[in-house]
Amino acid sequence: MPSANPNTPDQQLDQLAERVERLLLRYNEVQRTNSLLLEQLASLTQERDSLKSRLSAARARVDALLERLPDTAGTTPTQTPA
Numbered sequence: 001m002p003s004a005n006p007n008t009p010d011q012q013l014d015q016l017a018e019r020v021e022r023l024l025l026r027y028n029e030v031q032r033t034n035s036l037l038l039e040q041l042a043s044l045t046q047e048r049d050s051l052k053s054r055l056s057a058a059r060a061r062v063d064a065l066l067e068r069l070p071d072t073a074g075t076t077p078t079q080t081p082a
Contacts, residue, residue, distance in 0.1 A: 007015070
């Protein structure tokens with residue numbers, strides 16, 4: 001004996017239409033979230049690249065300063081009077 005379905009075809013169609021509407025809303029929300037995340041990713045990528053560049057420049061300056069220091073190999077450091 002087939003089970004009785006209390007929903008009429010019209011009710012089933014209405015329920016299906018509601019589900020489709022909810023899915024469309026959820027899809028739009030996910031699209032907006034994805035768009036915002038892509039913008040954030042681009043911004044953070046640009047910031048990272050800028051920081052890498054600044055770090056490289058700072059390293060180059062430190063290396064240049066180290067090259068200017070006199071060679072202290074084989075000498076003892078002088079003590080400053082207290």
